[in-house]
Amino acid sequence: MPCLADSIRHIDPSLQELVVTVEQAASFATLISAAGQLAHTLAILLVQEVLTQRAQQPTEWPRCSKCGTRLQSKGWLPRQLTTLLGVVRWERRVGRCPHGCKIGQVAPLDEQLGLASHQQTSGELTQVACALAVFVPFETAVALLNRLLPVPVSPSAVWLWVQAYGQRAMQRLQVELQQLADGQPPVAEPLDAKTASQPLLIGADGVMVPFRPAGGQPHGRTRWREIKVAILARLSQRSTRAGKPVTHLEHRRLVAVLGDIDALRPRLWLEAVRQGVCHAKVVVWLSDGGRGFWNLYAQCFARYALGILDFYHAAQNIWKGATAWLDGRTTQARAWFDAMRHSLRHGESNRVLDELMATLQLEGLPASTRETLSQVYTYLQTHREHIDYAKFKELGLPLGSGLVESACKWLIQQRFKGVGMRWSEDGFNHLLHLRLAWVNGRFDALFAPALSPNW
Numbered sequence: 113m114p115c116l117a118d119s120i121r122h123i124d125p126s127l128q129e130l131v132v133t134v135e136q137a138a139s140f141a142t143l144i145s146a147a148g149q150l151a152h153t154l155a156i157l158l159v160q161e162v163l164t165q166r167a168q169q170p171t172e173w174p175r176c177s178k179c180g181t182r183l184q185s186k187g188w189l190p191r192q193l194t195t196l197l198g199v200v201r202w203e204r205r206v207g208r209c210p211h212g213c214k215i216g217q218v219a220p221l222d223e224q225l226g227l228a229s230h231q232q233t234s235g236e237l238t239q240v241a242c243a244l245a246v247f248v249p250f251e252t253a254v255a256l257l258n259r260l261l262p263v264p265v266s267p268s269a270v271w272l273w274v275q276a277y278g279q280r281a282m283q284r285l286q287v288e289l290q291q292l293a294d295g296q297p298p299v300a301e302p303l304d305a306k307t308a309s310q311p312l313l314i315g316a317d318g319v320m321v322p323f324r325p326a327g328g329q330p331h332g333r334t335r336w337r338e339i340k341v342a343i344l345a346r347l348s349q350r351s352t353r354a355g356k357p358v359t360h361l362e363h364r365r366l367v368a369v370l371g372d373i374d375a376l377r378p379r380l381w382l383e384a385v386r387q388g389v390c391h392a393k394v395v396v397w398l399s400d401g402g403r404g405f406w407n408l409y410a411q412c413f414a415r416y417a418l419g420i421l422d423f424y425h426a427a428q429n430i431w432k433g434a435t436a437w438l439d440g441r442t443t444q445a446r447a448w449f450d451a452m453r454h455s456l457r458h459g460e461s462n463r464v465l466d467e468l469m470a471t472l473q474l475e476g477l478p479a480s481t482r483e484t485l486s487q488v489y490t491y492l493q494t495h496r497e498h499i500d501y502a503k504f505k506e507l508g509l510p511l512g513s514g515l516v517e518s519a520c521k522w523l524i525q526q527r528f529k530g531v532g533m534r535w536s537e538d539g540f541n542h543l544l545h546l547r548l549a550w551v552n553g554r555f556d557a558l559f560a561p562a563l564s565p566n567w
């Protein structure tokens with residue numbers, strides 16, 4: 113009767129002990145864990161065998177990058193790499209320039225495998241570590257990794273990987289921004305026909321994050337700084353069990369920057385082009401009253417998008433007017449507000465503005481009341497095109513910016529505002545861009561090995 117344990121035993125004497133541990137495991141849990149260890153060891157042996165075979169193939173030596181002479185073998189040197197399976201060791205030929213050019217040692221096999229000369233960890237391990245760090249604090253990411261991996265990983269290693277790949281993401285973004293500025297727009301992201309036919313929603317919000325004091329010292333007062341976050345998504349309608357239609361955000365893409373509106377503008381425009389802002393059937397800009405964001409709308413999106421002022425925000429302003437005018441007369445204030453809110457909701461914004469104007473013309477209004485009412489009037493007048501709620505409802509568009517705000521908050525809140533967390537500018541930026549790569553579906557591309565041209 114063929115026995116798997118016996119055949120494994122014969123592969124390599126070093127496996128003997130591991131096989132025995134598997135055979136003698138008392139509980140199911142120890143059986144699985146011992147078999148896992150054996151599997152890792154076996155996998156490493158297999159990888160090493162394949163690498164050794166490849167290293168023995170005749171080497172095609174490249175030419176010296178300085179003088180063009182063909183490199184010559186200087187013999188065999190060991191190499192090792194920490195991987196998800198454990199440490200892999202092999203030997204391969206290295207060569208040098210026969211004329212002594214200072215180009216260092218060249219290992220053609222390493223290049224074929226997509227390995228950089230200083231690399232000590234394989235790509236799939238760094239990628240898993242960075243993916244964990246996108247969601248949980250560094251210490252937790254390290255603790256989880258060390259439960260899953262057969263070799264220990266240090267917190268400082270994980271931290272360095274996050275910095276390196278976060279920086280790579282930032283550099284790529286800089287290149288794209290420069291290309292856009294030079295008149296080279298990004299390629300639009302491919303969408304299936306159904307998604308492409310759905311309205312494109314764009315909105316933005318500010319979220320505060322705690323930073324270390326200037327200079328990055330660990331002590332001293334926390335500086336709260338605003339992160340500008342924008343979301344782009346396709347709107348779909350679904351029904352609840354009760355048959356009530358609800359709006360869902362699909363194909364979500366986020367943009368964020370530690371900086372002001374001027375820093376957000378090109379980044380948001382870049383992503384908007386990628387998400388088809390110029391070609392989408394319906395584009396909606398949904399925002400609350402923040403003036404900076406509405407200026408951004410006017411500068412970049414008014415040509416393409418329907419602007420919607422958050423309904424609750426508009427109503428809140430009317431309530432401000434109601435209390436200023438009918439201060440102390442609560443029942444009357446409530447009734448006036450309800451009537452105005454109802455008119456606003458049902459597309460009668462003219463009526464709301466007329467009523468405000470009529471109230472402003474009443475004699476004997478205190479100066480402060482007049483000022484508040486006049487502010488509310490100007491506010492709604494400025495946003496006149498953005499408060500046509502009956503039309504928006506008919507088009508199946510959301511009237512509240514709650515969806516936008518919660519998506520923006522989620523990006524930042526979930527990872528950057530844990531108890532006791534305070535960030536340095538670089539540390540924050542690197543992790544932010546890794547997180548953006550993840551939520552925008554570009555994480556794997558960030559880790560794709562830079563293959564050499566002769567691969």
Ligand SMILES: [Zn+2]
Nearest residue numbers: 176179209213
């Ligand atoms: Zn040379």
